[in-house]
Amino acid sequence: MIFRDRLDAGRRLxxxxxxxxxxxxxxxxxxxxxxPMAAVVADALDGELDVVLVxxxxxxxxPEYAVGAIDESGWSFVSDPAHGDVGxxxxxKRHRLAQLRERRAxxxxxxxxxxxHDRVTIIVDDGLATGATMIAALHAVRSQGPQRLICAVPVAAAESLARVQALADEVVCLFAPQDFRAVGQFYCDFDQVEDAEVVACLQRSRAAGAKPAGG
Known part of the structure; x- marks a missing residue:
């Protein structure tokens, strides 16, 4: 299964x-x-869009290989104990936490x-490689007491999918190939998303949600 781009993947999700x-x-x-993918999902489900910062x-x-992840509260985990004391x-952790706080602002x-709290909550990522950021996101949102917590991704490594299943009430994954090497291999267009596009997506969604019904 190959996705044209993140918007195509969002429609399918x-x-x-x-x-x-x-x-x-x-x-x-x-x-x-x-x-951008989650914005398409939120539109399709008449839901509310926001971000979970991890x-x-x-x-x-x-630096590109994830040995763990951190959320904006400062909670973190390291997937391999051998890396826990690495200089x-x-x-x-301090650097990434500062970045997350800048992004929230x-x-x-x-x-x-x-x-x-008490809401059906769907966490969306464009794919799971190690699954580290999704694990941190599920942990962060679970602490808020959602009614149901759902992990939704277009593609994932089978091992990573197994790791997150224990943390979510439901996992929706469209494709978990045995030959998984990187998320980008399953997209024709996998260009980097910049902060300006993130801000624009959130602003559009918030503006649409603020309109009166039928307006």
């Missing part, structure tokens, strides 16, 4: 999640790549994050 239309779900995107933790000599990891100026 929206179809797979159609049963939640009418429940006014909270759709939380993991920035930045998942935000960031992978990398090692000094391999530089505490500095990496940029994405949601003057407003608190959407509250997942």
């Amino acid at each position: 929206g179809e797979a999640l159609a049963g939640w239309r009418g429940s006014r779900p909270l759709v939380l995107a993991i920035p930045r790549g998942a935000v 960031h992978k933790l990398g090692l000094p000599w391999n 530089g990891l505490e500095a990496e 940029l994405y949601s100026p003057g407003r608190p994050p959407a509250d997942a």
Whole structure:
């Protein structure tokens, strides 16, 4: 299965999640790549769009490989205990936490994050490689007491999918290939999403939600 782009993947996810239309779900995107996709899902389900802020933790000599993740409260985990005492990891946590706080100020100026308490809440990412950021996102949102917590991704590594299933009430994944190497291999267009696009998506969604019904 190959997706044209994130919007195509979002449309397909929206179809797979159609049963939640009418429940006014909270759709939380993991920035930045998942935000345009989650906006499509939120539109399809007549839901509310917001972001859940988490960031992978990398090692000094391999920053792209996720050995864990951190959320904006400062909670973090490391997937391999052997990496727990690695020099530089505490500095990496401080750096990523500062980044998350900057992003919150940029994405949601003057407003608190959407509250997942007692709501059907769907966390969307554009794919699971190690699954680290999704694990952190599910942990962060579970602490708010959602009515139902759903992980929704177009594609995932089978091992990572297994890791997140224990943390969500429901997992929706369109494709879990055995030959998974990277999320981007399953998209024709996988260009980087910039902060400006994230802000624009959130502003459009908030403006639409503020309109009177039928307006």
